[in-house]
Amino acid sequence: MVAQGVLGYDDFKVEGQMGSRALKVLVRAQEIVSDRGSYRYVEIGSYLGRTLQPHLQDKDCKKVLSIDLRPDVTPDERKMLRDYQGITAEDMVTRLAEHVGTKDLGKLETVTDTSGSLRTRSKREAPFELALIDGEHTVTAAFCDFLNLLPRMRPNGMVLFDDTSVILPAIQNAIAMLQAEGRPAAAFFGVGGISAIALGEGAEETVDAFGPDLTIGLDKAFKRHRERSISATISTHLARTLRHNPGNRRRAAKILTERGYRVTPPTEEQAAE
Numbered sequence: 291m292v293a294q295g296v297l298g299y300d301d302f303k304v305e306g307q308m309g310s311r312a313l314k315v316l317v318r319a320q321e322i323v324s325d326r327g328s329y330r331y332v333e334i335g336s337y338l339g340r341t342l343q344p345h346l347q348d349k350d351c352k353k354v355l356s357i358d359l360r361p362d363v364t365p366d367e368r369k370m371l372r373d374y375q376g377i378t379a380e381d382m383v384t385r386l387a388e389h390v391g392t393k394d395l396g397k398l399e400t401v402t403d404t405s406g407s408l409r410t411r412s413k414r415e416a417p418f419e420l421a422l423i424d425g426e427h428t429v430t431a432a433f434c435d436f437l438n439l440l441p442r443m444r445p446n447g448m449v450l451f452d453d454t455s456v457i458l459p460a461i462q463n464a465i466a467m468l469q470a471e472g473r474p475a476a477a478f479f480g481v482g483g484i485s486a487i488a489l490g491e492g493a494e495e496t497v498d499a500f501g502p503d504l505t506i507g508l509d510k511a512f513k514r515h516r517e518r519s520i521s522a523t524i525s526t527h528l529a530r531t532l533r534h535n536p537g538n539r540r541r542a543a544k545i546l547t548e549r550g551y552r553v554t555p556p557t558e559e560q561a562a563e
């Protein structure tokens with residue numbers, strides 16, 4: 291097993307978008323899973339390989355599967371189209387090879403596709419103990435990734451999600467589905483935007499093992515999701531709906547005035563924008 295408290299932020303040598311608090315949760319998940327013995331790791335969305343590196347270097351990790359569609363642009367729940375700058379699987383392997391030895395790199399398989407590719411893999415392939423969903427940041431795609439991963443997971447495996455505040459409804463759907471199917475599972479909502487669904491009979495103990503310092507709980511996760519959704523709506527739709535719909539403009543001005551804001555009509559130039 292990877293010794294507890296040994297892996298830290300500085301061990302993640304490859305550039306990426308995951309911050310230090312998120313990495314703490316990922317490291318804890320790795321400790322929890324590797325504490326049970328050898329494991330296999332699958333990831334949807336790898337970019338340059340930052341979140342693959344510690345698993346490649348973990349003696350208990352026997353296989354690392356990286357699935358990444360590598361699209362030029364990708365939809366995002368925040369209504370931005372994210373640009374991953376034409377990074378290919380080969381670029382990622384080159385970057386990883388700067389920090390990971392040849393033998394460890396031999397554990398890596400890369401697939402340039404969506405998680406749908408999991409459905410066509412051999413049914414005899416050994417299941418995965420740990421997964422991370424960090425691909426297309428839409429609720430539809432994250433839920434779909436979960437559905438594609440689920441049949442490939444060990445019965446007591448764990449699926450991690452990045453950017454909870456963006457795709458929280460996908461996690462809630464996944465939990466509701468497992469409950470409806472009578473499958474034991476437990477959810478964890480952690481710092482740094484990382485969540486987890488632990489599967490199987492020991493699921494509650496698995497999520498408890500993250501510990502209170504890394505846990506924020508559903509209420510806080512929901513609050514962050516709502517704030518993120520409101521801010522995305524404001525930045526993408528508000529100006530347009532106010533400009534084009536006089537009814538909305540009047541309602542907004544009324545609400546703001548009632549709350550003590552001073553509302554002035556736009557200048558001719560602003561109105562014409």
Ligand SMILES: C[S@@+](CC[C@H](N)C(=O)[O-])C[C@H]1O[C@@H](n2cnc3c(N)ncnc32)[C@H](O)[C@@H]1O
Pocket residue numbers: 305306307308334335336337338339340341357358359360361364374403404405424425426427431
């Ligand atoms: C946020 S980045 C992953 C970051 C990486 N896990 C890290 O920590 O550095 C998202 C990745 O998802 C990939 N991606 C976007 N849409 C996808 C899809 N539909 N299926 C699979 N991968 C996708 C992008 O190419 C990008 O590399």
